[in-house]
Amino acid sequence: MSTPYGPDEIAALQEKAKRHLWLHFTRMSSYADADIPLIVRGEGPYVYDQHGKRYLDGLAGLFVSQIGHGRTEVAEAAARQASELAYFPLWSYAHPQAIELADRLANLAPGDLNRVFFTSSGSEAVESAWKLAKQYFRTTGEPARYKVLSRSIAYHGTSMGALAITGLPGIKEPFEPLPPGGVRVPNTNFYRAPAFVADDITAFGGWAADEIERAILREGPESVAAIFLEPCQNSGGCFPPPPGYFPRVREICDRYGVLLVSDEVICAFGRLGYYFGAERYHYQPDIITFAKGVTSGYAPLGGMLVTDRLMEPFIRGQQSLVQSDTHLEERHLEGPGATFLHGVTFAGHPVSCAVAMANLDVFEKENLLANVRSNEGAFRSTLEKLTDLPIVGEVRGDGYFYGIELVKDKSTRLTFDDDESERLLRGFLSQALFDAGLVCRADDRGDPVIQLSPPLVCTQEHFDEMEQILRSVLTEAWRRI
Numbered sequence: 001m002s003t004p005y006g007p008d009e010i011a012a013l014q015e016k017a018k019r020h021l022w023l024h025f026t027r028m029s030s031y032a033d034a035d036i037p038l039i040v041r042g043e044g045p046y047v048y049d050q051h052g053k054r055y056l057d058g059l060a061g062l063f064v065s066q067i068g069h070g071r072t073e074v075a076e077a078a079a080r081q082a083s084e085l086a087y088f089p090l091w092s093y094a095h096p097q098a099i100e101l102a103d104r105l106a107n108l109a110p111g112d113l114n115r116v117f118f119t120s121s122g123s124e125a126v127e128s129a130w131k132l133a134k135q136y137f138r139t140t141g142e143p144a145r146y147k148v149l150s151r152s153i154a155y156h157g158t159s160m161g162a163l164a165i166t167g168l169p170g171i172k173e174p175f176e177p178l179p180p181g182g183v184r185v186p187n188t189n190f191y192r193a194p195a196f197v198a199d200d201i202t203a204f205g206g207w208a209a210d211e212i213e214r215a216i217l218r219e220g221p222e223s224v225a226a227i228f229l230e231p232c233q234n235s236g237g238c239f240p241p242p243p244g245y246f247p248r249v250r251e252i253c254d255r256y257g258v259l260l261v262s263d264e265v266i267c268a269f270g271r272l273g274y275y276f277g278a279e280r281y282h283y284q285p286d287i288i289t290f291a292k293g294v295t296s297g298y299a300p301l302g303g304m305l306v307t308d309r310l311m312e313p314f315i316r317g318q319q320s321l322v323q324s325d326t327h328l329e330e331r332h333l334e335g336p337g338a339t340f341l342h343g344v345t346f347a348g349h350p351v352s353c354a355v356a357m358a359n360l361d362v363f364e365k366e367n368l369l370a371n372v373r374s375n376e377g378a379f380r381s382t383l384e385k386l387t388d389l390p391i392v393g394e395v396r397g398d399g400y401f402y403g404i405e406l407v408k409d410k411s412t413r414l415t416f417d418d419d420e421s422e423r424l425l426r427g428f429l430s431q432a433l434f435d436a437g438l439v440c441r442a443d444d445r446g447d448p449v450i451q452l453s454p455p456l457v458c459t460q461e462h463f464d465e466m467e468q469i470l471r472s473v474l475t476e477a478w479r480r481i
């Protein structure tokens, strides 16, 4: 494949990158004597570097590129919209693209999630959901409800509020003190289940859900606003919910008046074979947060879908409460609806909304959800071939979303210590997988895992390519330990 970049241009780009560009979550010093990886072009599930070398995009960029790269019809939708109306805010005004997209998303979403509040990213979506929960309860007479529950090792974003919800101590520590109210509950990593439920996944799920109830009771139900859960938790390496987990969580939330927020920044838009992960696992959230796949990355966009009930005080008036001898009663709505005191400049950007519509058109035209559902079994069994390697402890996930946990001793599930993990993941695996032509993620924020989340257009040939590259690189990694 030819490349438009000559040696001088490549050297100049490297120099400018090293001098001026700051990569996210990246140890910049590691590029002092090495080139920064450069991606210059994409087509379907593949991306290309400055030399024309091809890589299978096994992570869809960053869980984003659902329809794959290089779709001219989506790029043209962006160009058309930029010429017609490049920008106008959603502060007091609307534009047709935000209206049409809100209508389409509300129709796709389960239940009465009929209201869309746009943002420009996933962190902003999570931040917005927490702020909405707080203002909703304040408006409806329960101002003490501000706390949020979330699961251990779960990632929910990097802005201060979203970081307070995130369950990864290592990325929070430099920014403490964070906004108060973040409370951790166990995640659903059955591979690392406590011994007393390690043989029974349903009992494990029941225990994990009951821990949520215990946390609510410990904190005081009157102080808890919401729980944020991904349908299938990414961080830690894909933890699908055990059978019965979400129905039980829904019951607990209803019992204590806690809002269930389904953080679908990764899991929505086909990642699990459905528009929303909540559909796959049969639960009804009060809020869904989304971003990433809504545009497949052709422009940035995020948002939250909210139920009619949560919208009510913002339309029909604030609720007033009458205190009887024993309890609060007689809630009724009065006065004008409250204003949600929150917004960001680029939320629901017209170009991003037009892109999202074109992206969803591709989903429909190419039946991408059906593609995921009919191929996910083949994807799983292709990856499961890797379990014959001594370093592969478990392959887990659903849809087009998998984690491969790496272990030092398969029989005891012994994991690597910090030093081994550093040498294995940062010292070898990440670079070796990239050099071998696979973009994926070697992550040790929980136990060491490799994460895969390819574009939804992938088929058996791509599954085989991933398996073959992983097999040879993981075999070499084991030899080096």
Ligand SMILES: Cc1ncc(COP(=O)(O)O)c(C=O)c1O
Residues within 6 Å of the ligand: 121, 122, 123, 124, 126, 155, 156, 157, 158, 230, 234, 263, 264, 265, 266, 291, 292, 302
């Ligand atoms: C579940 C979840 N929530 C929130 C976020 C934050 O999204 P963003 O990076 O767009 O701010 C992410 C990002 O990966 C995520 O995976």
